[in-house]
Amino acid sequence: MAVPSAHEFHWQSLSRLASGRVYHSLCEVGGQMYMLGGCDAVGRPSPALELYSPEGDRWMTLPQMPTPRAGAAVAVLGKQILVVGGVGEDQSPLKVVEMFNTEEGKWRKRSTLREALMGVSITVKDGRALAVGGMGADLLPRSILQQYDLRKDVWALLPPMPTARYDANTHLLANKLYVAGGRQCKRPVKAFExxxxxxxxxTTLPSMPCKRSYGGVLWDVNGRLCLLGGLRQGGHQSSKFTKNVNIFDTSQGCWLKSEETVAMKTKRADFASAFLRGRMVVAGGLGHEPSALDTVEAFHPQKKKWERLSPMNSPRCSTSSIVIRDRLLVVGGVNQVPSSAHEILYVKEEEYL
Incomplete structure (x- = not known):
């Protein structure tokens, strides 16, 4: 498959958020982007629900969530958006679960979690939401795996993970749910199950090659897990930015040798990452510069090298991002203070707006 060349990728600034936002959740329903909750400049969780309509490049304010929250796990079940856990106004984890019907424009409360959790990872399988791990009010990680049935409005417990953690990365491949990394009491874990x-x-899989946090985690179309950059921790050393790339091949059941992978050009953490038109893309984040990065690079699979793309219009880290119709939308984040920037990366041959 031919992939676009570096000069074909183009950034465009879109309609900004009403105010700076970080730790908000994004999802897609019917080709449109919904933004839920997040924190404002003073760290207050927001109840906001907004819809971005690409046709008019405008934000529409929708009915607010009943519960203000940041860092919520979000799952799309048909035309409904399920919002699970997160951090509430008192800065504690939430057990409240709410659902927004995009056709009716209404919120409904749903069955709560068994306990308040933040840092839950959520995936959808066969119309049911699978929620993995999380951190409780006692700040300890959980090993829980629970499944939500929309028709019955019931959470069912499934066998727990071998390793308790929160902020893990989950991916569904056929009938298998992969859970990689995550954290325990702020420390990154190498567990891969x-x-x-x-x-x-x-089943316990070979551990991730190094402890890292705030890296990029991507799955390619061939079922390979790609870990990019991040903050690396080893022994008694302090955290260090890395440009390392590690790849796990699920068909072989092993991590590729280091000589089979290509490191990124720039050491960075807390950046936006995505597969876009067959290329791994990383944008912004934090590195060894004193301020947030605007640099962007993409991996060319045939040339086996990372190439610089045009920089972002607004440097920032801690963004939320989503790919919709082969375009990467990067929303909010932090550049010393929460950012209201919203921009899109697309291939220039298809004018976006």
Missing amino acids: VFDAETRSW
């Missing part, structure tokens, strides 16, 4: 939905059992 897979849940087989048919046998309802967990």
